[in-house]
Amino acid sequence: MRSKIRGLALVLVASAAVSAFFLKRTSSANSGKDQPSIDTPEVFSPAHPTILESVKDFFGWRKTPVQPIAFTHKIHIEHQVACTTCHKGVNSGPVAGLPSDKLCMRCHAFFAKDRPEIIKLTAIFNAGLDVSWQRVYGFSPSAHVKFNHAPHIRAGVDCSNCHGDVKNMTVAVRAVNLNMGYCLSCHRAKGVSTDCVTCHF
Amino acid sequence: MERRDFLKVTVLTGATAALSGCEKPAQQLVRFVPEQDLVPGVAVWKPSLCTLCSAGCGLTVRVMEGEAEVVRKGQLGLIKMGLAKKLEGNPDHPINQGKLCARGQAGLQLTYHPDRVRGPLKRSGPRGSGNFQQITWEEALGEVVSKLQELRSQKQAGALRFLIGRLRGQRRELIEEFLKTVGSSPAMVFDPLDEPVLRQANLLSFGRATMPSFDLAHANYVISFGADFLGTWNSPVAQSIAYGEMRQGHPGSRGKLVQVEQRMSQTGANADEWVPVRPGMDGVLALGLAHVILKEKLRPTRENGETLIAGWQQGLPDYSPEAVEKTAGVAAKRIERLAREMAAHTPAVAMIGGAPLAQTNGLFSALAVNALNALLGSVGTPGGMFFTPRPPHAEHEWGGFAAASDFAGQFLAGKLDDTHVLLLYNANPVFATPAAWKVRDSLERIPFIVSFGSFVDETSAFADLILPDHSPLESWLDDIPESGTTQAVVSLAAPAMLPLHDTRAMPDVLLQIAHQLGGDAVKSLPWQSFDEMLQASISSLRTAETSPPVDPEKFWAKVQEQGGWWSEKMRSDAKQTIASVAFGGSASKQPAFKQPAFRQHGKPESALPQFDGAEHEFPFHFHPYVSQAFLDGALAHLPWMQEMPDALSTVMWGTWIEINPKTAAKLGIEQGDLVEVRSQHGKLQAPALVSPGIAPDVIAMPFGQGHENFSRYASGRGANPMTILAPLQVAETGSLAWAATRVDISKVGRGKLALFAGGLRERPSELEHR
Numbered sequence: 001m002r003s004k005i006r007g008l009a010l011v012l013v014a015s016a017a018v019s020a021f022f023l024k025r026t027s028s029a030n031s032g033k034d035q036p037s038i039d040t041p042e043v044f045s046p047a048h049p050t051i052l053e054s055v056k057d058f059f060g061w062r063k064t065p066v067q068p069i070a071f072t073h074k075i076h077i078e079h080q081v082a083c084t085t086c087h088k089g090v091n092s093g094p095v096a097g098l099p100s101d102k103l104c105m106r107c108h109a110f111f112a113k114d115r116p117e118i119i120k121l122t123a124i125f126n127a128g129l130d131v132s133w134q135r136v137y138g139f140s141p142s143a144h145v146k147f148n149h150a151p152h153i154r155a156g157v158d159c160s161n162c163h164g165d166v167k168n169m170t171v172a173v174r175a176v177n178l179n180m181g182y183c184l185s186c187h188r189a190k191g192v193s194t195d196c197v198t199c200h201f
Numbered sequence: 202m203e204r205r206d207f208l209k210v211t212v213l214t215g216a217t218a219a220l221s222g223c224e225k226p227a228q229q230l231v232r233f234v235p236e237q238d239l240v241p242g243v244a245v246w247k248p249s250l251c252t253l254c255s256a257g258c259g260l261t262v263r264v265m266e267g268e269a270e271v272v273r274k275g276q277l278g279l280i281k282m283g284l285a286k287k288l289e290g291n292p293d294h295p296i297n298q299g300k301l302c303a304r305g306q307a308g309l310q311l312t313y314h315p316d317r318v319r320g321p322l323k324r325s326g327p328r329g330s331g332n333f334q335q336i337t338w339e340e341a342l343g344e345v346v347s348k349l350q351e352l353r354s355q356k357q358a359g360a361l362r363f364l365i366g367r368l369r370g371q372r373r374e375l376i377e378e379f380l381k382t383v384g385s386s387p388a389m390v391f392d393p394l395d396e397p398v399l400r401q402a403n404l405l406s407f408g409r410a411t412m413p414s415f416d417l418a419h420a421n422y423v424i425s426f427g428a429d430f431l432g433t434w435n436s437p438v439a440q441s442i443a444y445g446e447m448r449q450g451h452p453g454s455r456g457k458l459v460q461v462e463q464r465m466s467q468t469g470a471n472a473d474e475w476v477p478v479r480p481g482m483d484g485v486l487a488l489g490l491a492h493v494i495l496k497e498k499l500r501p502t503r504e505n506g507e508t509l510i511a512g513w514q515q516g517l518p519d520y521s522p523e524a525v526e527k528t529a530g531v532a533a534k535r536i537e538r539l540a541r542e543m544a545a546h547t548p549a550v551a552m553i554g555g556a557p558l559a560q561t562n563g564l565f566s567a568l569a570v571n572a573l574n575a576l577l578g579s580v581g582t583p584g585g586m587f588f589t590p591r592p593p594h595a596e597h598e599w600g601g602f603a604a605a606s607d608f609a610g611q612f613l614a615g616k617l618d619d620t621h622v623l624l625l626y627n628a629n630p631v632f633a634t635p636a637a638w639k640v641r642d643s644l645e646r647i648p649f650i651v652s653f654g655s656f657v658d659e660t661s662a663f664a665d666l667i668l669p670d671h672s673p674l675e676s677w678l679d680d681i682p683e684s685g686t687t688q689a690v691v692s693l694a695a696p697a698m699l700p701l702h703d704t705r706a707m708p709d710v711l712l713q714i715a716h717q718l719g720g721d722a723v724k725s726l727p728w729q730s731f732d733e734m735l736q737a738s739i740s741s742l743r744t745a746e747t748s749p750p751v752d753p754e755k756f757w758a759k760v761q762e763q764g765g766w767w768s769e770k771m772r773s774d775a776k777q778t779i780a781s782v783a784f785g786g787s788a789s790k791q792p793a794f795k796q797p798a799f800r801q802h803g804k805p806e807s808a809l810p811q812f813d814g815a816e817h818e819f820p821f822h823f824h825p826y827v828s829q830a831f832l833d834g835a836l837a838h839l840p841w842m843q844e845m846p847d848a849l850s851t852v853m854w855g856t857w858i859e860i861n862p863k864t865a866a867k868l869g870i871e872q873g874d875l876v877e878v879r880s881q882h883g884k885l886q887a888p889a890l891v892s893p894g895i896a897p898d899v900i901a902m903p904f905g906q907g908h909e910n911f912s913r914y915a916s917g918r919g920a921n922p923m924t925i926l927a928p929l930q931v932a933e934t935g936s937l938a939w940a941a942t943r944v945d946i947s948k949v950g951r952g953k954l955a956l957f958a959g960g961l962r963e964r965p966s967e968l969e970h971r
Contacts, residue, residue, distance in 0.1 A: 088241065095242030100281040129278035
């Protein structure tokens with residue numbers, strides 16, 4: 001029974017993806033030619049750009065993000081830097097912020113200046129730009145999930161519950177597959193709301 | 202958001218923006234520090250101003266931390282900063298009271314437009330080609346300063362002219378002060394949306410060259426001669442709010458709206474009665490109404506023992522309903538009924554705007570409507586017309602009327618020939634004047650042109666240098682709205698976000714040039730940056746309504762927090778305000794309705810309009826009108842506005858001409874056919890929209906499209922009605938009579954018409970039942 005539903009869902013996803021594929025083609029045909037663009041779609045759409053993408057999303061396969069600077073969490077945590085020093089707003093707002101390189105340079109103007117990654121960082125800073133960090137976690141737009149960090153932190157959920165053993169990671173990797181089952185198991189165990197609109201809206 | 206946090210944000214952005222004028226570009230990029238001010242994912246709202254039309258509405262801007270795609274030192278990348286995400290009306294602002302029109306919403310795209318000028322440019326191709334190369338601010342400013350020094354050493358300071366668009370408040374003061382210190386004449390103003398004819402009429406009738414305000418909320422009867430006051434005219438958001446109050450705010454009574462025009466506007470579509478009058482006959486119709494009121498003694502004709510309007514003692518014998526029916530084309534019975542209705546349902550108010558003022562007899566029509574208002578007893582009374590009071594620190598008004606005719610005079614008389622340096626700000630006369638004015642040729646002859654524009658348009662394509670201004674959301678702004686409220690208002694706003702590109706605020710650049718020139722300029726413009734000047738100008742209002750005066754720093758913070766200063770006293774006693782500011786500007790001097798002015802201008806011989814083109818050769822009146830989306834065309838580069846379906850026709854991404862179904866049938870023209878419109882001065886082509894809301898002998902077309910060179914979205918799209926207009930002027934004002942051209946039309950093929958709806962009528966069968 002379960003595999004039947006899964007099969008049906010796969011057909012539905014595939015057909016949606018086919019239409020999305022054609023939509024994508026028409027929108028890219030008249031995209032701006034003279035303006036350089038960073039990898040963002042021309043028109044916002046929650047649809048998957050290709051069939052392959054939708055299949056990957058369905059099974060939770062993701063590319064490992066390649067960060068512009070090989071930031072190592074391990075060394076920073078060993079030097080007693082707290083998570084919230086860089087990921088501001090995680091205990092007060094919906095999003096765990098990513099630091100601007102100004103924050104990095106508060107220390108790295110003085111420390112470890114000769115390391116190759118810090119030289120890269122300094123070059124970006126001197127150009128007046130920020131590091132374009134790549135997303136490691138996050139939900140597919142088609143899932144319509146609005147996650148809010150602050151209540152989880154207030155409830156005493158440790159960062160490592162959802163993000164794995166970051167203190168032993170160099171570049172952050174997706175250690176936990178944050179699918180709906182994962183969220184629900186914890187919500188049920190703690191006896192908190194499992195209503196649809198708690199997360200999907 | 203806590204007040205304390207707000208101040209922190211403002212102080213931080215204010216301080217950094219203040220530095221931007223004088224520092225090297227690299228140092229301008231003082232980063233918004235998200236760790237201290239913005240919680241990622243949480244929005245804050247900051248006040249700002251809308252600069253897109255003359256209304257001067259207040260905004261609140263939703264600002265959130267985000268990543269912007271920018272170019273720094275030739276390198277494309279991201280920066281993390283507080284970004285404006287959404288615009289809404291400022292709920293505390295007296296003009297728009299939290300509401301905002303569609304154009305205002307699209308103001309956000311001025312900041313993120315892909316074709317914004319991102320840094321100073323120097324012309325590299327021939328003039329008008331739009332080819333520019335990047336230079337640095339130091340090179341650009343050096344060039345401007347050396348040109349000005351050259352003029353000064355040759356004692357030719359008068360050879361510097363400044364051409365600006367609509368501009369009020371301290372930016373205007375700064376420009377005028379700058380021109381004065383370098384010994385040049387005052388700025389020339391070019392604003393096609395301004396109504397210089399109405400200003401002149403108000404000056405003659407009431408002693409004030411100001412746009413009128415209307416207390417629509419308390420009116421029972423409104424007759425509007427061509428003024429699209431719910432769509433584009435004067436202060437549309439304020440007027441729409443008041444109109445809603447008039448219709449639904451008083452249980453048991455619903456004010457009546459009568460719209461007099463040739464082509465149904467959005468206001469016409471809302472009216473209870475639509476009166477199609479012959480073009481240019483609005484004043485005659487107004488006097489016909491007055492004739493009935495006088496004849497049937499429906500209103501008192503004497504006030505305090507004096508005749509209300511001199512010359513009307515005989516009861517306007519030339520304007521009997523039968524005579525008016527012949528000239529204006531409105532049935533005598535209808536004129537009598539309308540006159541009796543409005544006299545019985547006071548407060549009744551009449552307004553005039555748009556096409557009637559752009560006829561050669563526009564001044565006559567405006568004076569006739571002013572006189573009708575006086576007869577109805579609705580000048581300076583609740584439910585009538587009045588003038589919005591000026592704030593106490595800025596009694597002086599920059600005259601719109603004199604300046605507008607000055608512009609025409611300068612160009613037409615070739616007086617710009619001795620101009621060596623022309624500075625340009627927010628004006629696009631190449632696009633918005635008839636070809637016969639030869640603005641292009643005049644610009645060609647000026648040796649050195651500097652534009653402060655954020656976009657390359659038809660006029661700044663002639664510039665030798667472009668020194669791009671910040672977008673409004675990145676700038677210190679102030680404004681003194683002219684109309685739409687009983688309160689004196691000064692709007693003021695700090696930048697809502699830091700600049701995205703290598704731009705500098707125009708006022709800061711002017712201050713810097715003044716300081717580099719040295720001498721008197723430094724003495725009269727001592728400020729390092731524009732916000733210092735703003736603070737200095739507004740601080741006198743500390744004492745205006747509170748005693749003892751507020752602490753200066755606290756006052757400055759409060760003004761920034763609420764988005765300006767407005768009189769609380771005048772809000773609490775609107776009735777008193779309306780009465781006291783009706784005439785002449787203060788309660789003590791009320792010159793009343795100036796009778797001689799009407800006697801001189803209101804003669805029957807000046808009543809009839811003249812048109813360009815013989816009737817047998819050019820059988821149709823050409824009726825261009827202000828576009829809901831683009832106004833005069835200055836907003837055609839905003840893709841949201843291109844995408845927005847016109848409220849009545851639902852056309853998007855193009856122009857069209859409106860034609861009556863009977864006329865269309867006679868000429869064999871169907872909806873969507875490409876039609877050629879010819880006048881004595883040129884021709885254009887546009888698809889036909891067959892519309893029942895237009896008189897059979899009138900062809901209508903919106904302004905705004907037909908740009909040659911104005912961003913990727915507007916260039917080469919549609920046609921510009923300006924190109925075929927006759928250079929006729931409104932008598933005694935010098936203003937362009939843009940509704941006085943006659944045309945002929947013919948079908949040339951099949952055109953493209955993008956309609957959002959299927960057509961004006963959802964079901965064709967509806968027509969068959971009529």
